[in-house]
Amino acid sequence: MSNYRLKGASGPVINQSYRLGASILIGRADDCDIRVDAEEVASRHAEIRESEAGGLVLINRDPSFETLLNGEAVDQSELASGDEIRVANCRWVLQAPGLRPEKVLTGEAVKARRSYLPWLITAGLLAAAGLAWYRGLLPF
Secondary structure, three states: OOOOEEEEEEHHHOOOEEEOOOEEEEEOOOOOOEEOOOOOOOOOOEEEEEOOOOOEEEEEOOOOOOEEEOOEEOOEEEEOOOOEEEEOOEEEEEEOOOOOOOOOOOHHHHOOOOOOHHHHHHHHHHHHHHHHHHOOOOOO
């Protein structure tokens, strides 16, 4: 499990990286591994731990607070590389270095996109030149 890490994507945890051990606790309490000092966060809000099968499990530790996994509230759920975890205004992405997260980097997402900007600029310049010629502003 030492290959997994949480990468902060928004809120006060942005750009912070956390290596995962056997268990990691997220919350407001001083003994939490990832401490988030916000009223919308429970003292022991969520936990990520290794499952019996060797994977990772996200557990909502306080039912009066919401933990989101990929935009949906969960009590307990299996995790995979690329999953997004949200607690209050903090968002993390679960990363496994060297693995391509299927949900994030699909073939469609990494495919080079065709840029139409050069064609739009060329068309705009030709239209402006045609209008200038039509109004007699060009000598030819």
